[in-house]
Amino acid sequence: MAPTAAEQHTRKAVGLAARDASGHLTPLAITRRSTGDDDVVIKILYCGICHSDLHSIKNEWKNAKYPMIPGHEIAGEVTEVGKNVTKFKTGDRVGVGCMVNSCQSCESCNKGFENHCPGIIPTYNTVDLDGTITYGGYSGMVVVHERFVVRFPDTIPLDKGAPLLCAGITVYSPMKYHGLNVPGMHLGVLGLGGLGHVAVKFGKAFGMKVTVISSSPGKKQEALERLGADAFVVSKDAEEMKAAMSTMDGIINTVSANIPMAPLLGLLKPNGKMIMVGLPEKPMEIPPFALVATNKTLAGSCIGGMRDTQEMLDLAAKHDVTADIEVIDVEYVNTAMERLAKADVRYRFVIDIGNTLDKAAAAAE
Ligand SMILES: NC(=O)c1ccc[n+]([C@@H]2O[C@H](COP(=O)([O-])OP(=O)(O)OC[C@H]3O[C@@H](n4cnc5c(N)ncnc54)[C@H](O)[C@@H]3O)[C@@H](O)[C@H]2O)c1
Numbered sequence: 019m020a021p022t023a024a025e026q027h028t029r030k031a032v033g034l035a036a037r038d039a040s041g042h043l044t045p046l047a048i049t050r051r052s053t054g055d056d057d058v059v060i061k062i063l064y065c066g067i068c069h070s071d072l073h074s075i076k077n078e079w080k081n082a083k084y085p086m087i088p089g090h091e092i093a094g095e096v097t098e099v100g101k102n103v104t105k106f107k108t109g110d111r112v113g114v115g116c117m118v119n120s121c122q123s124c125e126s127c128n129k130g131f132e133n134h135c136p137g138i139i140p141t142y143n144t145v146d147l148d149g150t151i152t153y154g155g156y157s158g159m160v161v162v163h164e165r166f167v168v169r170f171p172d173t174i175p176l177d178k179g180a181p182l183l184c185a186g187i188t189v190y191s192p193m194k195y196h197g198l199n200v201p202g203m204h205l206g207v208l209g210l211g212g213l214g215h216v217a218v219k220f221g222k223a224f225g226m227k228v229t230v231i232s233s234s235p236g237k238k239q240e241a242l243e244r245l246g247a248d249a250f251v252v253s254k255d256a257e258e259m260k261a262a263m264s265t266m267d268g269i270i271n272t273v274s275a276n277i278p279m280a281p282l283l284g285l286l287k288p289n290g291k292m293i294m295v296g297l298p299e300k301p302m303e304i305p306p307f308a309l310v311a312t313n314k315t316l317a318g319s320c321i322g323g324m325r326d327t328q329e330m331l332d333l334a335a336k337h338d339v340t341a342d343i344e345v346i347d348v349e350y351v352n353t354a355m356e357r358l359a360k361a362d363v364r365y366r367f368v369i370d371i372g373n374t375l376d377k378a379a380a381a382a383e
C-alpha cells in the first residue's frame with residue numbers, strides 16, 4: 019500500500035513561520051517528505067526576501083494559510099537525490115524559485131511554461147499534490163522534484179545569485195517575450211527595488227538604454243554609478259517627467275504599491291508597452307485614453323518557466339549579472355521585513371540560513 023502523505027513526511031526541518039497577519043516570523047519545527055524517486059534534497063544556504071514574501075505573510079493578497087514559511091529565492095547544495103534523478107548529484111549548487119510542482123502534462127507545462135500551469139504549486143502557502151502544505155525557503159532544507167530545480171553556474175555566488183530565482187526570472191521573462199531585450203532600445207525600469215535593480219542590469223547586459231523611473235531622488239547617484247543606468251527620472255518631478263514623455267519603447271513596472279498610471283504610460287512612445295510585474299494590493303485605475311490614444315499596450319507577466327529560469331541564470335553568469343544584496347542573520351529577519359516595507363534596502367535582503375538558522379532555532383527553544 020502506498021504511504022500516506024503523513025507517513026511520507028518524516029524528515030524533520032525547521033523554518034521561520036508567520037502565524038497570523040502581523041507577519042511576525044518565529045522558528046517552527048516542520049516535516050518535509052522523504053526522498054521520492056524524482057526528488058532532489060537541498061540543504062538551504064541562502065534565501066532572498068522578495069516583496070511577495072512580505073505581501074504574503076501580511077495577508078495582503080487575502081490568501082494566507084498560517085503558519086506560513088515564506089521564501090522562494092532559494093540557493094543551496096544537493097545532499098541527496100532520488101533514484102530517477104539525472105540532472106543533479108550530491109554536492110551540486112542549485113536553486114529553487116517560486117514553484118515546486120505543476121501538473122507536468124498540460125499544454126503550458128509541455129511548452130516549458132510551468133508558471134502558467136493551472137495546477138502550479140507555488141513554493142509556499144499552498145497544498146502540494148500529495149495533500150500537504152508547502153513551506154518555503156526560510157528553512158534549513160527542502161525536497162523538490164528535479165524539474166523545479168536549477169543549477170547555479172560556477173561563477174555565480176549563492177548569496178548574490180539567490181535573488182535571481184524570483185527577481186531575476188520575473189524581469190528577464192517579459193524582456194524576452196515582449197521584445198524588450200534589443201540593443202539600442204530604450205527601456206524604462208519603474209521602481210528601483212529588488213526586481214527593478216536586476217532589470218537595470220539585464221537591460222544594460224542586452225545593450226539597451228536604461229532609464230530608472232523612481233519616486234526616490236536619493237537613488238539617482240547609485241542608479242547611474244553603481245547599477246549602470248543611463249538616466250534617472252524622478253516620478254514626482256513634473257519637469258523631468260515632461261522631458262521624458264514619449265521616449266521609451268517599454269517599461270517594466272515593478273512598483274509594489276498603487277500609484278497613478280496615466281503619467282507613467284505617457285513616458286512610452288507610440289506602440290510602447292508597459293509590463294506589470296508589481297502586484298499592489300488594490301485594483302489599478304487606467305484612464306482609457308492613456309492606452310488608446312497612441313496604441314499602447316499594458317501587459318502582465320508572472321515569473322517564468324523552468325527552462326527560461328536556467329537560461330536566465332546562464333545568461334546572468336555570462337554578463338556578470340547578480341543582485342546587490344544585504345546578507346542578514348536569521349535573528350534580523352523581522353527587522354528586515356520592516357525595512358523592506360519602507361523600501362529601505364539596497365537592493366535585496368538575503369538570509370544567511372546556512373550559518374544562522376540552527377542557532378536561532380536553538381535559542382528559541
Ligand atoms: N510578477 C511576478 O511574477 C512577481 C514576482 C516577484 C515579485 N512580484 C511583485 O513585484 C513587486 C516588487 O517586488 P520587489 O521584491 O522588487 O519589491 P521591493 O520592495 O524590493 O521594490 C518595490 C519598489 O517599489 C517602490 N515603491 C513602493 N511603493 C511605491 C510608491 N508608492 N511609489 C513609488 N514607488 C514605490 C519601492 O521604492 C521599491 O523600489 C511586489 O509587488 C512583488 O509582490 C511580482
Ligand SMILES: [Zn+2]
Pocket residue numbers: 068069070071090116184185
Ligand atoms: Zn518573489
Ligand SMILES: [Zn+2]
Pocket residue numbers: 120121122123124125126127128132135136137
Ligand atoms: Zn501543467
